[in-house]
Amino acid sequence: MLQLPDYTNTFLDTRGAVSGLSFSEVILEGIAPGGGLFVPSEIPHLEADALAALTTLPYPQLAAWVYGLFGVDLPQAQVAELMQRAYGDAFDDAAIAPLHTVAPKTHVLELWHGPTSAFKDMALQCLPLFFSAAIERWREETDYLILVATSGDTGKAALEGFADRPHVNIIVFYPDGGVSDIQRLQMVSQRGANVGVFGLRGSFDDCQTAVKQVFANTAFNARLADQYGLKLSSANSINWGRLLPQIVYYFSAYLQLVSTGEIAAGESIDVCVPTGNFGNILAAWYARAVGVPIERLLCASNDNRVLADFINSGTYDISERDFVLTPSPSMDILVSSNLERQLFELCQRDATRIRAWMNDLREQRHFRVDRQTFAALRECFAADWVGADESLQTIREVFERYGYLLDPHSAVGWKVAERLRCANPVVVVSTAHWAKFAADVYRALNGIAAGAALPKDIAALGGLGITTHLAENYPQAGPVPSGLANLAHAPERFNEVVEGSADAVQRSIKEWLARGGCIAQGARPVTQ
Numbered sequence: 001m002l003q004l005p006d007y008t009n010t011f012l013d014t015r016g017a018v019s020g021l022s023f024s025e026v027i028l029e030g031i032a033p034g035g036g037l038f039v040p041s042e043i044p045h046l047e048a049d050a051l052a053a054l055t056t057l058p059y060p061q062l063a064a065w066v067y068g069l070f071g072v073d074l075p076q077a078q079v080a081e082l083m084q085r086a087y088g089d090a091f092d093d094a095a096i097a098p099l100h101t102v103a104p105k106t107h108v109l110e111l112w113h114g115p116t117s118a119f120k121d122m123a124l125q126c127l128p129l130f131f132s133a134a135i136e137r138w139r140e141e142t143d144y145l146i147l148v149a150t151s152g153d154t155g156k157a158a159l160e161g162f163a164d165r166p167h168v169n170i171i172v173f174y175p176d177g178g179v180s181d182i183q184r185l186q187m188v189s190q191r192g193a194n195v196g197v198f199g200l201r202g203s204f205d206d207c208q209t210a211v212k213q214v215f216a217n218t219a220f221n222a223r224l225a226d227q228y229g230l231k232l233s234s235a236n237s238i239n240w241g242r243l244l245p246q247i248v249y250y251f252s253a254y255l256q257l258v259s260t261g262e263i264a265a266g267e268s269i270d271v272c273v274p275t276g277n278f279g280n281i282l283a284a285w286y287a288r289a290v291g292v293p294i295e296r297l298l299c300a301s302n303d304n305r306v307l308a309d310f311i312n313s314g315t316y317d318i319s320e321r322d323f324v325l326t327p328s329p330s331m332d333i334l335v336s337s338n339l340e341r342q343l344f345e346l347c348q349r350d351a352t353r354i355r356a357w358m359n360d361l362r363e364q365r366h367f368r369v370d371r372q373t374f375a376a377l378r379e380c381f382a383a384d385w386v387g388a389d390e391s392l393q394t395i396r397e398v399f400e401r402y403g404y405l406l407d408p409h410s411a412v413g414w415k416v417a418e419r420l421r422c423a424n425p426v427v428v429v430s431t432a433h434w435a436k437f438a439a440d441v442y443r444a445l446n447g448i449a450a451g452a453a454l455p456k457d458i459a460a461l462g463g464l465g466i467t468t469h470l471a472e473n474y475p476q477a478g479p480v481p482s483g484l485a486n487l488a489h490a491p492e493r494f495n496e497v498v499e500g501s502a503d504a505v506q507r508s509i510k511e512w513l514a515r516g517g518c519i520a521q522g523a524r525p526v527t528q
């Protein structure tokens with residue numbers, strides 16, 4: 001057994017409001033007062049031979065080792081035990097994040113072997129366990145109620161991760177009609193005594209706005225605390241507890257390349273990440289900063305290409321940008337929240353500059369970084385974007401050429417890697433299983449343009465039906481993951497659709513609590 005480092009790290013935030021918090025405190029806090037994001041005060045550094053010694057570790061032990069390296073303030077034995085639970089039977093591949101060599105020097109890192117078939121599981125199978133452990137560590141008087149507004153993937157992954165966790169309850173709100181058939185079925189069939197799911201009439205933006213207003217409503221928050229001993233939390237992708245588990249799979253990817261002899265220990269690789277909120281690629285940057293030999297980080301955008309344009313110009317500008325719906329909906333994002341952490345790391349951690357840029361973004365809808373920060377960015381990042389039709393063509397090309405079926409998000413990554421790669425081996429990060437986006441994969445394989453109508457008989461099959469149809473007709477694409485296949489028989493537990501307003505969200509929460517939706521292990525309704 002390797003000796004785990006035995007120090008604990010502290011955290012500060014990107015806007016200079018607080019410092020000195022521990023890991024278990026920042027995962028409960030989520031975001032700093034003033035809106036800053038937490039980062040570790042010390043970025044650990046790995047000696048070259050330390051990495052080589054990790055090659056034989058199973059994934060859960062590697063994850064525990066990385067947590068130790070980053071100075072998590074929980075006993076090492078507890079961290080190890082939680083990792084065994086997080087990265088065990090819920091994944092359908094023992095490697096957890098297996099690397100699949102598709103073409104010469106081109107390796108696909110499959111991050112969708114978890115229960116919901118999208119990469120959010122990599123963090124959301126882990127964070128909830130640590131969230132409960134943190135509550136126990138500080139033995140707070142309150143339990144938590146996690147509220148999530150989701151456009152699809154996050155909602156299900158969060159439900160699956162938090163289901164039946166002690167001291168935590170979770171309610172997810174999704175835009176009715178704004179998620180795919182499969183995504184809706186995944187959510188409304190969620191098991192667990194501490195979960196709730198509501199459809200909201202309106203768009204994802206309406207949904208997010210309503211939930212944000214509930215977070216900001218102090219009277220409502222006070223009532224929840226008084227009557228139920230509950231505190232609201234969001235556990236969204238800016239929580240450091242979601243970022244840290246993502247750093248682990250970049251260690252794992254590198255070590256897999258070494259152990260299969262694809263590269264020699266110490267040899268450099270590039271990684272290409274299909275990007276939305278900048279969380280996944282930021283995790284790769286941290287792995288690089290720690291000492292994993294990643295030379296270049298290739299940022300792949302879809303038609304909502306604000307990030308690719310930023311990396312190529314130094315100006316982040318959403319003033320005249322229209323939000324576009326694409327076949328890769330989880331990357332349809334204009335305000336990329338984790339970029340703030342990246343800028344903080346690249347500008348010598350100067351909170352004053354971060355505050356100024358974030359202010360410009362809010363007030364003028366754009367900001368421009370200084371010359372040194374831009375140079376630091378260009379030193380490790382390159383970026384490009386891929387349009388909707390080209391992403392579908394890429395799915396077809398890769399399938400015809402290599403017999404490997406990509407989902408539309410991963411196809412964006414593949415194409416950008418193809419354009420920007422140099423001599424280094426490249427790891428293309430695959431963020432979803434194709435079966436989750438079957439309608440667009442059908443379009444891709446049949447040369448139908450993005451957004452165009454499907455043949456009537458295919459459309460009539462519905463999301464799951466199209467998935468099954470593809471699996472039967474293209475056996476090379478592999479079987480449908482059991483979590484998705486089982487949806488055909490899953491009873492729908494949640495069928496309520498309410499108005500897309502803060503009032504309706506609050507009413508839904510109250511009714512859900514009154515029905516006893518909340519297990520709140522301490523069995524508090526305080527007023528009873």
Ligand SMILES: *Cc1c(COP(=O)(O)O)cnc(C)c1O
Binds near residue numbers: 154237277330432
């Ligand atoms: C969330 C998500 C992304 C984007 O990841 P970020 O960390 O937000 O950049 C890409 N692909 C899929 C399938 C996702 O669910």
